[in-house]
Amino acid sequence: MTRDLHPIGGIRPHRYPRRTAAVCVSLLAVLGAACGDGAPTAHPAANAAPRASGARLVEASAKDVMAAVGRARGDVVLVNVWATWCEPCREEFPDLMRLRREMSGRPFALILVSADFPDVKPEVTRFLAQYGVDFPTFLKTQGDTEFINGLDPRWSGALPATILYGADGVKRGFWEGKADYATVVQRVSALLPPAAAKPAGSDGDGPAIRRRA
């Protein structure tokens, strides 16, 4: 069953859904079996009010994460691997959500990957709810070595880990450990087209209207 690529999280409700917001929904479409309940029903019009697809955990291997990155081609993609028990991960988490909010309206996608042990799913879900995550999060279910090397062979396995991809899908950055917010914004912004520019095909509503306080 094909699903409309539907914007989530209130991003650009009136445009044809960009991959930015659609990453998570498209991965739901592909990994439909893993998602269990609540499949979106009919085909919402492209300019319907945004509907959060909801926070859910999607079991994933490194390949699944990379597939999601591939589907986000056209957006700058930041993949963050974290765990609820990892102190610097918890400290950095609000910054990730802040980044996502502040990049709203720009071609940027955030992909979260939890490396928590699967038997603490309820805690992961609680943590995500606490930070207002209303889109799916990957949950690593692969062995460590394959997962680590599958995401980046430079990665030692230390958490948190962040991988940055340009809009062309090419890996542009990788770092282990928490980075400060200004640094992350700078690295992401360096890959984005300037905020003032309107991508081809945009309608009259520019970023100014969608900009949030």
Place this chain on the structure above:
Amino acid sequence: MKRAISAVILAGAGALAATSSRAVPAIGGPIPAAGVKMTNVDGRELSIASVAGAKGTLVIFSCNHCPWVRAWEDRIVALAAAAKAKGVGVIAINSNDPSAYPGDTFDLMKERATAKGYGFPYVVDSTSEVARAFGATHTPEAFLFDAAGKLAYHGAIDDNARDAAKVTQHYLQDAVDAVAAGKPAPTAETKALGCSLQLRAR
């Protein structure tokens, strides 16, 4: 337009440093910072060289709080006892900055070592220089050196942090057994998840 943007991005990509650089010793390399004295939980000043065993030396970067350390802890304690019995010296090093990780104070290290019955030194890398010399990035991270002080194994304890019963590859145990018998480790380098080290400022 997109191509132009891509070109600009590629040009700027060099500026996106981003990769953490690690001076990790290569397999066959010598023990880094071997003579650096570190305070043990019992008050003694120890260096890696001072705990080296006749058959080899096992260095584990560890800490008090990390869930991956805790998941492996009993296995580490058992493995260390077995290693010592075979003539492989063991030392656990805490390189974390307690102001970044309040759970990693010296007092809490003493408590942990006592509570879990560590049969090996658990020392403070008080300037984090030993972690830097090793290129260590997370806990737990194991470095096993052979009788000649050459790196024989680097990486994980085994292939399943969560469940000891589901381990299929006892990487470190196999490496210790091999090194104690004067042989190379069957698998020399492995990876596992862990808590990133928070080093003290230089």
